[in-house]
Amino acid sequence: MNAVVIAVLIMIVLSLLRIHVVIALIVGGITGGLVAGFTLVETIEVFSEGLSSNVTVALSYAMLGAFAVGISYTGLPDAMVKSAIKLVGREQETHRKTMTKVLLLFSIAIIASFSQNLVPVHIAFIPIFIPPLLKVFNELNMDRRATATALTFGLKAPYILIPAGYGLIFHEIIMSNMNESGMAVDMSMVPRAMFLPVLGMLVGLIVAIFISYRKPRDYVNQELTTSEEMANTSFSRPGILVGIVAIITLLVSQVLTKSMVFGALTGLIILYMYFGYLHVIKQLRLSQSEKLLTDGMKMLAFIGFVMISAGGFAEVIRETGHVEQLVASISGWIGHNHGLAALIMLLVGLLITMGIGSSFATIPIIAAIYVPLAAAIGLSPMATIALIGTAGALGDAGSPASDSTLGPTAGLNADGQHHHIWDTCVPTFLHFNIPLIIFGWLAALIL
Template identity: 70%
Template sequence: MNAVIIAVLVMILLSLMRIHVVVALIAGALAGGLTAGFTVMETMDIFTSGLGTNATVALSYAMLGAFAVAINYTGLPDLLIKWAIKIVGSEGESKRKSYSKALLLFIIVIVSCMSQNVVMVHIAFIPLLIPPLLKIFNKLALDRRGAATALTFGLKAPYILIPAGYGLIFHGIVFDNMQDSGMSVEMSMIPQAMLLPVAGMLLGLLFALFVSYRKPRNYEDRSIRESDEETKTSYTPLSISVGIGAIIITLVTQVISESMIFSALLGLLVLYVYFAALHLTDKLSLQESEGLMTDGMKMLAFIAFVMITAGGFAEVIRESGHVDSLVDTVSGWVGDSQALAALLMLITGLFITMGIGSSFATIPIIAAIFVPLAAAVGFSPMATIALIGTAGALGDAGSPASDSTLGPTAGLNADGQHHHIWDTCVPTFLHFNIPLIVFGWFAAVIL
């Protein structure tokens, strides 16, 4: 009984049963700790020690949620909605709706890709871009599961393939850890090795958008605020300019300072100064501004708590010592068969990464295990890169604890109509992980 497999299976099964993912993570960690031979109290002590790992990220999301709600008061989302409705046209124009859906999803993919390699804001753009678009999605009857796959593709595929921005960091981690594990590689080999796995992700994305989630899906028009009253918004050229300026300042500051907390705070201050300077007490009183902060934080409280809990879950997996034993078992099964070895290594990587929820964090673990195993079986350096990179991407693309799935859920569930497991994790798992296993396996065999 391997603690890693038990922990991940318990977490996944409970999540699929619609048990809250925070509860599922705690239960999975407890099951894994007990399987590893820890007592209940030892397991919880290890779990608690890991809770602070993602605390900074959690607070960042809460601040971004408040900023996203504050943007509503500039009237910028209303202008965006009116502009989009003109493009959509009447409800009877189904062909025009299809074009509008495709255009919106294409824009989402492009913006997501740019957030990894061009403007390194990662998921910080999601609370700013997606909640204002939800009413447009509703008008188009756009299936949000398609939007979730578009976002996750843009958050993962670019940095796996392109050595720029976060991609340069990811490729550097793969390069350094393979070198440290005794296999000589070059940075230029990594994009070549990852071309086939990313092609698999692209096919999965196209299948999701044009086949799986092509049909209309109806949602209610709801406010993203908890209050039943509609947000009192009107816009002027000045308010729109301030809203756009606040967003630009937030994104630029995030790139320069590499701090989502500071950048979101600066964006909020810009908006508060604008409201205070114009004495817009009818639009945003001091009491309402306090409620704004609370509602904004509530909007992203889910992702914050999951990230904190995931830190504890990952710590239990690391401390169990069963990651190494899992790989030893796999190496004993494969013998001299490269095809079987590649498949089992990818499945092993899937379990490890789904448990920890971050490809960046698991590459050092995977590389230390896969490099000697790949060398023993006879894989080339290019094939080994494909296995390590694909294994890192596998769990991250469909893990309930990954920011590549939590980020899309935080934006798409701003009005409470998007389920994290069934509407984000299951679609991304099916459309990305299955192609990644197939194409990653093929790349390892032919390279």
């Protein structure tokens, strides 16, 4: 039995059974370690060592959650809701409402794409941008599964295809690891090799928006915090202006310092000054603003714990050594059948990245194994790039432990009406991983 396969399957099955994903990651990781021959104590030690890898990200989410709730009480969300009502129309005509939803979903996908290449803030914008829009989504009866799909598309497709921002890092990782493994490639080859797989993701996005999740879905308008003082407070134009300034300051600070924590801190300082000292409403005091921000941290505590647990799970998978064993066990009977080899390599990549939850982290592992295997069966360098890049992207799109799924959940579940597994992971898995396998397989055969 392969420890990677067992660990990933247990994690996925438990998650689908609505067992909390943190418990699923812990149980899956411990089981994988035991199957690999570690003792229980050794497994727990390895798992514990991996917990620290995502602590910074978890802290960033906590602070961004506080910032998101703070923004929701500057009046900016209410302004968005009023604009949406005007756009939809008071009669809420079906055609106009449908067109508005489609336009909004594609706009979200484009904004998410900018977060990878143009303004490389990655998932940091989601807890700020999405929670204030939830009332807008509710007004339009939008199915949040479509929004999760649009967000994940924007978080993944641009860096897979475009060598800028995070895309430059992704392409450099592929190139350097392939060269180190003995297959000469250059950066210009990566975008060409990844064009078909990304085209598959675009097809999946279109299917999700126009077919799978086009029907209306009802949600209840809820405040992001239970603070009665905040809920009963009126807002003004200065509050909206402060909200916009805080968001811009946060994004600029993050880009300049390359730190989500520092970026969120600068935005929070502006909100603290506004809520605590500059607000014209007397009953809104600093102590009350502290409660608001604490509520925000609680809102994203779930995401933080998942990220930390995922670090431990990934560390166990790496330490087992069964990733290499998994590939070695299938390489013997593949032969020189390029079609079968490409399909098996993609499925193995799916298992590996579903467990580790990061395409960036798994590319070095996949490249070290795939390059000798591809060379042995006669696959071209371009086909090998397509297989490695697609395999890295596969599990990342639908993994419960991936920031490409945790990010959308962080924003869409701000009011507790969006399930991480069934409303984010399953939709993104179905609409991106299936097209990625098909189009990645075609790319490997054509190139």
